Amino acid sequence: MDYKFCTECGTKVEKNSFVCTTCGKQFANVQDAYDQRQEGMAMGGISSSSFQELKKRPVIDTRSTKQTSQTKKASLIIGGILVVLLLGGYFLGSTLTSKEKVIQKFEEALKERDATALAGIVDSTDPNLTITEKNLYPFLSYIEDHPENASFSTLEKAGFANILPSGKKWFFFDNYKVYLKSFYPVISTNFDGTEIYVNKKMGGRVNHNEGKMFGPYLVGEYQLKAVYKGKYATLNKEEVIEPQSNTSNKIEVNFTLPENYLSIYSDQDDAYLYVNGKNTNQRISEIDRFGPVVFDGSITIHAETKINGNVIKSNETTLVDEDFRDVGLIFNYQDDKKDVVVIRSEDSPASDVSPDKEDLSSLNVEAEVKEIRGEYNKINKMQKNYNLNKYGDNYFEYINDYGIIKKIVKKDNGLTTEYYFWDDGSLFFIFTTTGRPLENRYYFKNNQMIRWIDSNKRTININTSKVNQAYKDWENYWVNQILSSMD
Structure with missing residues (x-):
């Protein structure tokens, strides 16, 4: 028997087969089969019934079958690619957002x-x-x-x-x-209307002991600044906070600004207070405390009142030392009008007091005073090592091992205390205080006073170029009083 091979799938089939029994490939069309059958019948090799049976067999379109197979393959490939893309995209997306x-x-x-x-x-x-x-x-x-x-x-x-x-x-x-992490600074202060700045940016205002919350802010370093703007002073204070050192989300910050208030008194309570030559329209008796003020020399105060038809002026005090907060504005008025500083009468125009002028600028008073302060602070620290001589309950002498007096303390009925400091037999500093308290400081060089800071907190140096005669008389009186008390 002769055989042939299917050109589609390679299956071995009989040579006269019209269709591959494996893949269904048709070897010849129906017409060829019919002609071959006719030839067979003529030769007596095939019956009519067999031919009819062959004619009824379905005709298989090998081109359609092949196309279907290719479509399936393409679908599988595309599906595989999509699966790979989806899995890759998911993996990539989860990585990027991890x-x-x-x-x-x-x-x-x-x-x-x-x-x-x-x-x-x-x-x-x-x-x-x-x-x-x-x-x-x-x-x-x-x-x-x-x-x-x-x-x-x-x-x-x-x-x-x-x-x-x-x-x-x-x-x-x-x-x-x-x-x-975020945090909130809770800020309080001792003045109403204090402005709060955070890293130089205005954050708001805080009143006295209000405890106002600012923020929120991220962890970091922040510079806080509190500014109070008063009529006679601008007070400010800065503080750097690092919330990273705080476990809570709130940080308490208390800005205590300097309470630079004055206690003002006078021998004429109905006198009006003047600041830098301007009337405050406040009587001395009405002022409980005055301020806040600054002690940078920019503020000078005095009082004015009318006595016997004259407008008179008290002493002037320039605020230069924040340790001096009790200010006395004294008129020194007496019936015989001695020591009265007349500013103007009711019928005369205002006139200034002409001061005497002295040129004693050769001495560097500030440098001398600095040295004096260092010396009396040293004596105070060494005081416990000195020999103490007591003369009653109100007079003490501190003497070094060489018998030289370094310090004398005098008390007067428990109200006034005077401190005298000595160096090599020379008096160089005196400090007096009374029960009010009122304080005087006297600085000496070679037994000559070079600076006096009086009870009204006025600072007068030996080379001061503008001092009135009444003040000089008062200065001389007190210097003589102190030096005579040492005899």
Whole structure:
């Protein structure tokens, strides 16, 4: 028997077969089969019934079968590609939004001090704080000053940062953000209407002991400044806070500004107080305390009143030493009008008192006084090592091992105490105080007074170029009183 092979699948079939029994490939069309059958019948090789049976067999379209097979293969390939793409995309998406990737981006932004990149990575759990590039600057400045904290793990351990889910990204993947710690400074002060500045930006005003909350702010270094603007003084104080050292989200900050108030008294309580030549329209008797003021020499005060038809003026005091807060504005008025400083009468125009002028500028008083202060402070510290001689209950002498007097203390009925300081037999400093208290300070060089800070807190040096005669008389009186008391 002759055989042939299917050209489609290679199956061995009989030579006269019209269709492959394996893949269905048709070897010849029906017409060829019919002609061959007719020839067979003529030769007596095939019956009519067999031919009819052959004619009824279905005709198989080998081209359609082949096309279907190729379509299936293409579908499988495309499906495989889609599966690979989906799996790859999912893997890529989950990698890009993972905690590790967000932390990596966070640390890179810290390293580069990139506020723009950081703003897209971080957030705050405080709904009152919106992250912007600007409010990230203090945090980045903190990282720059503390490079050892420029990692997420360090910040997380310190409680300054953590990482949490923040919704979905691309519908399938968990999105993460780094959340930074925030804090609130709670600020109080001792003056109403004090302005509060945070990193040079006005944040608001605080009243006396109010305890007002500012913020929120991110972790970082912040410079706080309190400014009180009064009529006679502008007071301010600064403080730097580092909330990273505080475990709470609130930091108490108390700005205690200097309470530079004066206690003013006079021998004429109905006199009006003048500041830098202007009437305050306040009588001395009405002033409980005056201020706040500054002690930089920019403020001079005096009082004025009318006596026997004349407008008279008290002594003037220029505020130059913050230790002097009790100010006496004295008129020294007597019935015989001695020592009265007349500013103007009711019927005469105002005129200034013409001071005497002296030129004694060769001595550097400030340098001498600085040296004197150092010496009497040294004596006070060494006082316990000196020999103490007591003469009753009100007179004490402190003498060194060489028998030289270093300090004398005199008390007068418990109201007045006088301190005398000596160096090599020369008096160089006297300090007196009374029960009010009123204080006087006298500085000497070679037994000559070079500076006097009197009970009215006036500072007069030996080279002062503008001193009135009444003041000189008063100065001489007290110097003589003190020196005579040493006899």
